[in-house]
Each structure stands twice: as C-alpha cells, then as structure tokens.
Amino acid sequence: MRRILLSSVVLVGLLSPAVPVHAAADTPLSRGRPATASSVEDGSSGPGLAVDGDPGTRWASAEGHDLEWISVDLGTTASISRVKLTWEVAYAKAYKIQTSANGSTWTDVYSTSTGDGAVDDLTVTGNGRHIRLYGTARGTPYGYSLWEFEVYGTLSGGGDTTPPSAPADLRATGTTSSSVSLAWNAATDNVGVTGYDLYRADTLLTTVTGTTHTDTGLTPSTGYTYTVKARDAAGNTSSAGGPVTATTQAGGGPLVDVSTSAQLVNALANARPGQTIRMASGEYHGAFVTQRAGTASAPITLTGPANAVLVNDGPSGTAPSCPAPGGGWDSGYGLWLYGAPYWKLTGFTVKDSKKGIVLDNSHHVTIDGVYVHHVEDEAVHFRRSSADGVIQNSRITHTGLVQPGYGEAVYIGSANSNWGCHGNSGGADRSDRVKVLNNQLGPNVAAEHIDVKEGTFDGVIRGNTFDGTGISGQNSADSWIDAKGVNYLIDGNTGTFAAPGAFANGYETHNPSTSPSFSNGCGNVWRDNRSDLGGVGEYAIKITSTSKCSANPNVVHSSNTVSNAVRGLTNIPVTP
Template identity: 80%
Template sequence: MRRALLTGLLPLLLAAPAAAMPPAGAVVGAEVAEAGEKTARAAVVEVATAAQLAGALAAAVPGQTIRLASGEYHGAFVARRPGTSAAPITLTGPADAVLVNDGPSGAAPSCPMPGGGWDSGYGLWLYEAPYWRLTGFTVKDSKKGVVLDASPHVVIDGVYVHHVEDEGVHFRRSSSDGVLRDSRITHTGLVQPGYGEGVYLGSAGSNWGCHGNTGGADRSDRVQVIGNTIGPYVAAEHIDVKEGTSGGLISGNTFDGTGVSGQNSADSWVDVKGSGYTIENNTGTFAPPGTFANGYETHNPATTPSFLNGCGNVWRGNRSDLGGVGGYAIKITSTSKCAADPNVVRSSNTVTGATRGLTNIPVTPG
C-alpha cells in the first residue's frame, strides 16, 4: 500500500515547480545590509580611517560610542543623527586623534547647511544632532573648529582646538543647554583675526535670518563654559556672548590674552551682549604682543530692541591681571539701558596691572 501511494505521488512531485532561489546579487546585498545593521547597533564602533569615521557618524544611533584610533583624519565630518537624553551618542578618542578639514570647497549656500557638494571647512559639524558627547580628541587646521547648529544638550569635554582660520567652538542656531569643559583652545583667527573667537555663543542679530529660530533670535541659551584654558593667540575675544542669548555660566576658566588682535573690536577676554550670565572664578592675564582694552566688557546692541542685551549679568570671584595695559577688569558699557535689570560686579573680584581699576560702576558686596 505504502509503495503504491509513493508511486502515485511521484509524478505530482516531479511536476511541482522548484522553490524560487534568490539571485546571487540579492544574497550579497542582504548580507551587506545585515552587516550594516549590526554595525549601527554595535555599542562601540572602532574607527581608524577618515572613511570609517564618516560612515560611523552617518550611521550613529542613540547610546553608541564611536572611538577614534590615534592618527589624523582628513575630511568633512558631519554628524546629523540625534542621540537622546537617556542614550546620548559619544565620539571619543585620545588627544593624538586629530580631525582636519582641508576645505572649504564648492559653492556655499546662503545659510550654511550640509549637502549640495559644499564642504564647509569645519573640523567637526553637528547639525540637528542633539545629545552628543565629544571627548578627548583634537581639531586643527580647519576653517572653524567645532560648530553646533540646532544641536542642544551637547557636551564637549577635554577637546583641544587649535590653528583654525576663524572661531574655535561655536554654539549656534539655538544649540542650547550645552557644556564646554576642561578643553583647550589656542591659535584661532589665523585668516580672519577679527572672527577668531575662542568660544562663540549664539549669533549676531544681523545673522538671525539664518541662525535664529523662525522669526526670532539665535537662542543658544544656558550654555556652560567651565574649566577651560583659552589662549594664547586667540585673535578675537576668548568668549563672545551674543545678543539674544541668556542664562549661561562662564566659570573657572583660564584666559591668556597674549596675541589678541584688536580687529573688529576684539580687545577683551569676554564680551557679553547676552543677559543673565554668571561669570565667576575665572583667571585672566594679558602680556604683549596684542591689543587689550579691558578684561570683560558688556555691550547693548540696538539692532534687537526686544531684548535687554548686555543686562542682568553677574561677576564674582574673578582674578584679572591686565599687564599694565588694560583699563578696567570689568567695563560695563551702559547702566541706563539696563536700569530694569542691572549688571552686578561683586567685591570678590580682584585686579592687578589695571590703568583705571576694577570696574567703572559701583561695586556690590559679596
């Protein structure tokens, strides 16, 4: 009976079509896609070449660490993948892992954004990439050092930026709630000294059309600049706090004013046009060469009248050595414009080597 059944089924089995096999190319493509998914899911991605770094940045996922090997990485490195509060993305490496952008090249758009065959020249650019951690590595020989656009909650820790054409680190386009700490910035403004700020917070009102929120300011608010060494040969301000920003902290930094250029009114360690900043426990020195007017200054741009620009800031515990050249340690440009929210200079600030004194406004105890 069993033999008869099998004999009867045999013609049917022979007539049935064979199961379709995928083409060889499809198998290879599936394997590559699977390998890419595994790479994207890896907790740690080791990179040792510029191509590997560019690929890792493009495929980064929350919670991942991209770890740089020692060596120089030449290219246009852009991060556009967001991390999360619970799972930030980390880019880390030793100090001798060095990012270099040999650009810029191509036709720049009217408002900077990645793509279109344009190389910004930035050493590292985070664009709409919140919740990243950048630690340990170096950026040099680029147009700008590290630029953050629409990238809030980014921590830059122990990074060295030097020998760049313009500014060192820029929190831009409402990159709020960031931190720059324990980092070093030297030799900025090699091509445009007046735009060679060490740290740049926000954007000038004239650039809000590109870098402001829709119809408003660049609200790169509540950025903390803590424990950094900035200078020597930072050609513009060591920290430039732009109008429309507020609530930041500048604390425990060391400013070496040697080499400040004086171009584009760059003649102080810190220029404060924002409001509600606390500037405390910093140490600043100046020695030639360079052009130096005052240690800290405030300004009140009239181009943005809806903001109390340069108001409501507090200085305390800062130590200033003006090298016998600078006028005031802390010069408050206007008191009448800040009557509703005055600037405060506390008596815990000290100064040596000033031609005029600690400050040009009454000192508040504390």
Template identity: 70%
Template sequence: MTASTAPRPVLAAGLATLLAGLTVLTASTAYAAAPRLTAAYAEDSTWSTGYGGGYTITNAGDAAAEGWTVEFDLPAGSRVTNSWSSVRSQTGQRYQFTNVAFNGDLAPGGSADFGFNVSGLGRPVNCLVNGQPCTGGPTAPPSPTNPPGPSTPPSPTAPPSPTPGQPGGPTVPVATAAQLRAALAGAAPGQRIQLAPGTYRGSFVAQRPGTAAAPIVLTGPREAVLVNDGPSGSGPSCPVPTAGWDSGYGLWLFEAAHWRLEGFTVAESKKGIVLDNSPHVTIDNVYVHHVEDEAVHFRRSSSDGILRNSRIEHTGLEQPGYGEAVYLGSANSNWACHGNTGGVDRSDRIQVIGNRLGPSVTAEHIDVKEGTVDGVIRGNTFDGRGLSGQNSADSWVDMKGTGYVVEDNVGSYAPPGTFANGYETHNPVAGSGCGNVWRRNSSDLGGVGRWAINVTSTSKCAGNLNVVYASNTVSNATGGLTNIAVTP
C-alpha cells in the same frame, strides 16, 4: 471599695515614667539622613596598548553629598596618561580622583562622572569612593602592595559588555577618515564612536540625534586629530550640509542633539567645532588649535550645551577679528539665517567651565551674543597674548547676553597684542548685555588694560543692572576693577 482602688495612682505614675523613657529612647535612636555614594566602572574604548574608562558616581542616600573622591589601584605596568572632569593625584600605583567645581555636589539620586585613558592593560582594582567600597558593600582595605594576578583583570580582548542604549553602549571603533564618516552617518543613540590615534582628513558631519538617556559619544585620545582642508565647492548662503560642498568645519553637528565629544583634537580647519540646532551637547577635554576662524561655536539655538576642561589656542589665522575661542549664539544681523526660534538665535544656558583659552586667540576668548540668556562662564583661564584688536577684539569676554554668571575665572594679558578691558558689556538690541553677575574673578591687565570689568551702559539696563561684586580682584590696571559701583 476604697481599698480596691487605692493602687491606681501609683500604676499611672509608673506607666508615665515608662512612656517617658520610651520617648527618650526613640529620640536618641532617630534616623539621620545621610548620603551614600557608589561608583560604577565602565570602559568606552580599548586598543592594543591601552583603553579608556571612567566611573559614574551616584548618590543612593537621602541627603546631599558635598564632594567625592574615588581611588583605585592599577597593576604594575599600567598607568593613567590623562583624565578629565576630576583632579588626579597618584602615589605609586594608587590613583585618586576628586571632583572639580561643577560636579562635586550630588543631590539624592544625582550622579556625576569622570574619565581617563590608561597606557597598559591592567584594570582598576580596590576601588573606594569617599573611603567606602565603590559597590556600597562592607569596607575592605586596599592592598596596593599585592597587585592581583593576571587572571583578575578582564581580558583586554573582551572588555565589559555595556548596556545598549546607555552611554556605555555599543562601541564603534574607527581608524580611518572613511570609517569615521560612515560611523557619523550611521550613529544611533547609545553608541560610542572610538577614534584610534591618527590624523583624519576630510569633512565630518553628524546629523543624527541621540537622546537624553542615551547620548551618542565621539571619543578618542588627544592624538586623534580631525583636519578639514576645505572649504570647497559652492554652498547655500545659510549653511546646511549640501552635497558637493565642504564647509571647512573640522567637526559639524547639524540637528544632532545629545552628543558628547571627548578627548580628541581638531586642527588646521576653517572653523573648529560648529553646532547648529544641536542642543544638549557636551564637549569635554578637546583640544582645538590652528583654525582660520573661531574654534567652538554654539549656533542656531544649540542650547543647554557644555564646553569644559578643554584647551583652545591659535585661532583666527585667516581673519584675526573673527578668531574667537568660544562663540555663543549669533549677531542679530545673522538671525535671518541662524535665528530659528522666534527669529532669535537662542543658544541659551551654555556652560563654559574649566577651560584654558589662549594664547594666540586673536578675537575674544568668549563672545556672548545678544539674544542668548542664562549661561555660566566659570573657572576658565584666559591668556590674552595675541589679541588682535581687529573687529573690536580687545577683551577676554564680550558680554552681549543676558543673565549670565561669570565667576572664578583667571585672566591675564601680556604683549604682543591689543588690549582694552578684561570683560566688556555691550547692548546691540534692547535688553541685551544686562543682568549679568561677576564674582571671584581675578584679572591681571598687564599694565595696559583699563578696567577688569567695563560696563558700557547702565541706562540701557534699567531694572536689570549688571552686578560686579567686591570678591573680584584686579592688578596692573590703568583704571581699576570696574567703572560702576561695586556690590559688597
């Protein structure tokens, strides 16, 4: 009995050693979460000498991606003429696009996009995203010195067929004002209305909504210019599209949610782009200039919108005190007309990102009205030359909203004009103008302005104070950074 049981302790010890080794092996080969990016190419327009295209970058991995770079070659004779939602660089025929601040971080399953226009008919080849093939397949090095033959790019007369109902859905080309009016009147989710270069004169109103999955896109090159020589006729006191009345707006979205406006120009109109009860609208890379009043107005609870990468100048040609570049919401005196949600114009959560505003913006570059909340003003450039001082228009930003983040903006002032402070807060109704945050803004007050950030009241914001961080900087001020205590 003793002899037959003696080996068991040795066996147990050996088994323990084996299990320990397996544990170490398992630990050493544990799976590590990682991002995995792909980039899908699509075209939204073509014309006889070029096309507009772009990429959607998607994180198919199981960890967040912090930044992306897409690069590709174009055949000789083709070149990128402009781009948006990215930072572009070029070496020969190889183009590289990197993310900007607002679209670099991609959670698992998240996506971002950027676009560009090309002169020439050669299509992108040898695409890489963060150094890997855009398809997610095995790495294949680019061959910029051996451009593909003529049979490689798709035919310019037969662009890739987009999927109906998606942002790359059916394209509706327009080249005249009449065609544009017809396209706007018949717009359907997923369509892309493509403007050819040229001037479009008249009244252009969109009243059909897209959807979150299939927005309606109005796109065109900078040379596509919308001009409204109105107003004319008699309209209602509270503006709604009315037969026989021309509002004078360059482009009017009325109850038209989920649109994307890209690339074109609006000029020589009473107002530039006006959104009424049109939430979830993205305005990207537009140029608005020489308008009689404000340039872009999110109004009548047009919430969750984005204005980015755009240029606005020469506003307020008729009424300088009403020549804002960007107008968010409505004054409480106009809520009876524009306050269609609980009596307040709730144009909330608007993001104003990466725009160039000024010079010759005669009123505030951004007028944030009372009743609006939780917006973002980030990465803009404010050029204060030409501020009129009329109707208290003497700052880059008049903040009457609540809970906004104002960060990474660069503002400057130089004559001519009237200038008091870079940013100002006001409290026209209880709770308004409170709980806003400023950080990493750079302000040059031109030896004229007093405070970079002037907070007019702390008592009216008890319990929800405005916060100015020490990361903000100021130069050439008669006062200093701010008139309240700075938060480290």
C-alpha cells in the same frame, strides 16, 4: 521640497522668446531618457521621475540652493521645438533652458526672471542631444521641484535609438550592518552595453561597467530597494529589471571603533542613540559632519585620545546662502553637528580647519577635554539655538589665523545680523544656558576668548583661564569676554594679558538693539574673578551702559580683584 536644475541638454540655437503652445499628442523625446541633476531632496525625488510620464512623481533638488539643474540626454541630436515644465509648489522664479552637443558646453535658448510656477509651456528653437533646465533663483524658500520635464521635437541625428534589454536577476549576494552587495545578469544590445545605472529607491546610486556593486554607508537593520538599468554608447537606457530589497544586519553594538577617515565619516552618518564612536590615534582628513540625534537617556559619544586629530582641508564647492550640509559643499569645519542633539565629544583634537567645532541646532551637547588649535576662524561655536551645551576641561589656542577678528575661542549664539540664517527660535538664535567651565583659552586667541552674543540667556562661565597674549584688536576684539547676552554668571575665572596684542579691558558689556528685542548686555553678574591687565587694560570689568540696563542691571561684586590696571576694577559701583 527642493528644485533641481536639469543638467545637460544640448539645444543649440537662437535665444527665442517662449510663447505658450497647446498640448501635443506626440510623445516627448525626453520620455524615459537618462536624466541627471545637480542634487536631489531625498531618495523619492530622483531626476528620472521628471521624465517618466507619471504626473504623480517628481524630481526635487536640495533645499536652500539657487543654482541647481536637471538635464536629459536625448541619445542623439534633435531639433527642439517645445519644452513643457510642470512645476510642483517649489518653482523657479529665474531659470534658463540650455542645450549642448556634449553635455558640458551649454547654449541658452530661453531665459526668464519672472517665472510664476504652475505650467510653463514654451516654444523654443534649438538643436542638440542634451537639454537642461538651469535654475538661478528660487520662487520659494525650498528648492526646485518638477512633476514633468517634457522636451518635444524631431530626432535628426540618425544615431542608434535602440535601448539595451533590461538586466535580469538583480540579487543581493551579501549584507553587513552598513552595506549591501549586489549582482545581476548582463544585458544585451544591438551595438553594445557600456554600463549599468544602479538605483537605490528612485535615486541614481552609481554607474558601473561591470555587473556587481557594493553599496556602503548604510544604516543597520534597514531595508533598501534597488533596481538596475543598462545603457549603451548612444545613451539609450533600458527599462529597469525587477527590483530587489535587502535588509542590512543589526548594528555591531554600542561601540564602533574607527581608524580611517572613511570609517569615521560612515560612523558619524549612521550613529545611533547610545552608541560610542571611538577613534584610534592618527590624523583624520575629511568633512566630518553628523545629523544623527542622540537622546537624553542615550546620548551619542565621539571620543579619542589627544593624538586622534580631525583636519578639514576645505572649504570647497559653492556655499549655500545659509550654512547647511549637502549640495556638494564642504564647509571646512573640523567637526559639524547639524540638528544633532545629545552628543558627547571627548578627548580628541581639531586643527588646521576653517572653523573648529560647530554646533547648529544641536542642544545638550557636551564638549569635554578637547584641544582645538590653528583654525582660520573661531574654535567652538554654539549656533542656531544650540542650547544647554557645555564645553569644559578643554584647551583652545591659535585661532583666527585667516580672519583674526573672527577668531573667537568660544562663540555663543549669533550676531543679530545673522539671525536671518541662524534665528530659528522665534527669529533669534537662542543658544541659551551654555556652560563654559574650567577651560584654558589662549594664548594666541585672535578675538574674544568668549563672545556672548545678543539674544542668549542664562549661561555660566566659571573656572576658566584666559591668556590674552596675541589678541588682535580687529573687529573690536580687545577683551577676554564680550558680554552681549542676558543674565550670565561669570564666576571664578582668571585672566592675564601680556604683549603682544591689543587689549582694552578684561570684560566688556555691549547693548545692541535687536529684532525681536531683548535686554541685551544686561543682568550679568561677576564675582570672584581675578584679572591681571598687564599695565595695558583700563578696567577689569567695563560696563558700557547703566541706563540701558536700569531694569536689569549688571552686578560687579567686590570679590573680584584686579592688578596692573590702568584705571581699576570697574567703572560702576561694586556690590558687596
């Protein structure tokens, strides 16, 4: 459950200590008034539900964000004397009550950092048309959630307080597999109707000046219920006219062709098991994210030719403390799968983005034949226990353009320091059993070509070509592979290095301590790898510690070869 900060309520006055007051018999000024919010948790938790007088409905913000608000427009200037907040479980530990004359410039009339939920019945002093609750720190891991947001006082502006009539005859005039077209009769008002608020379920969908709208980006074969309210220049809002429910048509089959960014965004948002999304040639600019899951028997495929290119011009907005879609934040990732297992990503290119392809909690994803280049950080990241994934037959160059020390080509798991966000499997990021096969990684990969993080197990790295030219040396990035995982097979790879770049060893192990504890950097096996260290690197394979891995030693087979090494093949005895 999330909490949302009430936006825009104008209360101009002295910041006054809030004190408990007894329930009043008068109707809140906020009852049934237009309410807006910074976000909503889902379609059943819109901001209007916090001012409807029903103790069984609520507004809830998106989860995981501290800075959220909910705001009420009183329609005219009011003298505010009391604010009553009835919290659901997801309450604000720290928040402000603010007022505004115009809904954009705010004055604090109350603030606290010791909120404890339940009911906050506050005496305040202020004047304004808009009043909002602005949450700054959550009291739970969720968001913010209010059963009721009640504002009491006296209307003093002398303005228009008569709402328009309810719009009549809301009707569906057409449907497709992803859209519903709507129309309604015009409302009347003593001064004049200025617009219509269209709701899908209890969530404000849009405000329009006319009497028609088409709702797009919908799921095939799904019913959607709509209502519409009229509003006037004073902000008075009518009651809702009668609802209408419309069902989208069945999907267009297993193949969805896209040629524009908007079509791709829509296809990713509505993908179904067994479907193939096929991109035409061209550049696609936008935030491309999906949270739709395929299945083992019916994976979802995103495919396109090499000249179908994904570009994200972000990031933009305020990032949450832990990366998650929503809340108006654009991650800047070229392609982001979040909670989206069983996908196949084939053929296309990702470039000019903050990160290339990021998989979060998206297991059994296969990346095949893609090209990722010119990204600010890492190119491909298996994160938040994105286990049993594969990247194969792909090419990665020019990473770490902004943060060279974080410009890995392939990043498996997360550092222990990031398990607070990404440790979703018993407190650890268990992106286990990832296979990295037959890829061309480099040149100009600024960090490790493959960074195998602590807490990951049983991966396979086979048949890849590593070109170390351009490796930066920043943030200890001075080898093709940094193996901090457990029981990886590293087999049949070819690595080279030539200036420029900072290069210490071809392959390295490290043994970071973690909580929960694992035998990090142990049990890995090297065989049939060919290494040319360019006269710069010391060892092809450097094992940092044997004592820490005495129960599960690393093994370097004699089938590995090295040339142009400063010191040799490895610093431990080889195994036949």
